[in-house]
Amino acid sequence: MNPLIERAQQTSRRIEAYLQEIEDADVWTLREQERTLPSESYIYILSLMGHLIYSDGLVHRQELELAKQYFSSNAEKTIEERLRVLSSRNHSKSTALPNFLKAAVYFDAVKNTRYTDAIIGLIEKFGNIVIAVDGNKLEVEVRVLSEIISNLIDLAVECREVTRQALKKGTSKEIERVKKQEEKEPSLDDLLTELRSMVGLQRVKQEVVAATNLVRVRQLREEMGLPAMPLSLHMVFTGNPGTGKTTVARLLAQIYREIGLLEEGHLVEVDRSGLIADYLGQTAGKVQAAVQSARGGILFIDEAYALKTDARDSYGQEAINTLLKAMEDHRDDLIIIVAGYTAPINEFLETNPGLRSRFNRFVHFDDYDGEELLNIFTYLCDKHGYSSTQIAKHQLKNHFSTLYESRGENFGNARDVRNVFETILKHQAERVVAIHKPTADDLSFIDLADIAWLFERPNAELVKAGRA
Template sequence: MARKDESKKDQIILQQMEVIRSMTEHNLRRMGTDFWGTPAPARPPETTGTSREETPTAPEKQREPEKTTAPEAKTPPEKLEDLLAELDSYIGLEAVKREVRSLTNLVKVHQLRRQQELPVPALSLHLVFSGNPGTGKTTIARLLARIYHSLGLLSQGQLVEVDRSGLVAGYVGQTAIKTGKVLEKALGGVLFIDEAYALNGGGDNDFGQEAIDTILKAMEDHRDDLVVIAAGYDGLMEQFIHSNPGLESRFNRFLHFDDYSLEELLDIFRMQCKKGCYQLEPAAEEQVRSYIRAENSDPVTFGNARGVRNLFERVLVCQANRLAALEQVSREELMTITAEDVSAARGGAS
């Protein structure tokens, strides 16, 4: 009889562990990649390759060398008011929000003048994004692509992300071909070049300049249906743009992304809890605040919102480990994050 009861108990524990595992997995999937505000409206699925979040030269993001959100067929433009409402929902980014709205207004007035057959000055939509890792550069680039599509400036509004490795090849002549394929995918949308200054290698056997020349030619040939955003660290981006007259003439608009404040980072953590149907105990929230305050003394190393994301994911793993040891787990316990979970995610540090 005792053996039968023990077997039944083991079965219940295994069932509870499976429930916890599947719920944690589901919640992580539904988080998406947006850690700055409310979830974006449904878009076509992303085509992804090899993931890359931090490059050896500068830890901005480890994205794959080439990633596109381009749909196979053209998607109808979204409503501009919806996109601007999404912009407003993002946590922080106040200066960037103002610049994006100003740029949107400039484009709208430019179009109105054209409709009235008034002279219109040349309008460059290419941008330079500068700032530390995890400050929302890719998020805003993706939103801008959709805004430009909504305004009728881009035919598709997809975002194609690359870094140096997605553009530069190792032999003469191959870089132009490799870069050309990326540009072909970006036509009708935005090409986002991360760590753009890495293209300016300067060595005898470096083919970064070939990639730059190919991109500049495409910007001229397809100026009515291609936008390029070059992104990276402050200082390095300015040096890169000013190192080449062709770049300097095409990139004349800079957007700086400030680091997040402690309260903004805490808001991002709270927002992730809300999206995943988790509740933070007061003591757990203080643990999160303490951790962010200590770790974010160096925003580059911590990674701003990316550091918050990493902490949140570790907390969910620690919560699952704690709950898996219980014989029975209630709905409320599945939704609660405790100070013990956060402490375990921090490695037991207080």
């Protein structure tokens, strides 16, 4: 598979993950035709894809391959027709923020998060991938995407102001309801318990607890007037995708908030597209904006080595220089975590002495083994109200053990488990709809028939990715 197609899927899943968290919080009740927030974003992503693909008036083979991953039909004529219909919506001229982003703005206001910026950043990343997938990034495509993102940002700013005024005046009954329901922030013990309850990651847990203890002891020494050594809290997370790096970073931000190290305790996720501008001289401003949004919390830079692609990459060097200055200027209210594969991260840190000196705490995330992958699957079942037969569990254990033992460079860890889980639910739904008046048990039970596709193996890569 084209690596860009895989990145597009990862990006759209990250958008859906943010919105699923908002959905689960139950703070937003306005719906579009009773759709869930992740479903609304999925429809928007399809529409954006169609708009960008047709912006140059042509549909290329690589673009069709990307679109096939998002449509149930593989017929190219059917997909082209759907893309043409979707392309008719002019996102850059829209006068209303999409409903799922209104929900994100509302969630940010109530929960003191910054999910809206993160989601718009991921939409921009997805759009850039769509533009690049055919290997020819045209000026008209870049301009169209830029107009769409600028429009979203402007609409989000307006929506924030309206929401802020509503909160201030207290005129909305719904806002009052949410304010009353708002849960208190989890305690330090709650957060450490959540960390310990994560599947696997024993070395990671030890490192996080050790870092937390080091900070707490340093704070106690300062309170007693004892000398305290300077402490660099910036970190490097290494490991394959799907090993929990972002989840642990989010927990760490909250832990540091609870011990008084960070004021907000939020996490801002970015990658190269969120820091590097399209035009020379604009990158510093983009980096500074990301830094400002992360102050009081953690700035998490995924695939940080992509910032500087080679020695001649002046855009990347500008981003790195701006980050180093920000780390110095905001040492008391900003922590930066760079993440990615082990070897490229080490090479990235060696490109600049300032990087190596500031990032001196490394945490490696091991791949999940077969038993741990099964435990993640069981967790997903429990979370969403599903159960399975013992024979089905046994077969799944064999599958995940084989998946781990034969893993290659594209091994997705927990992401592969989620793909398998979602595909099992698709097969289970096809079986259950044929039952006359299905019971609650019928709707919740995963049978051996629902996982049979795992062992038919029509295509090893499709099975691995959970799309057979």
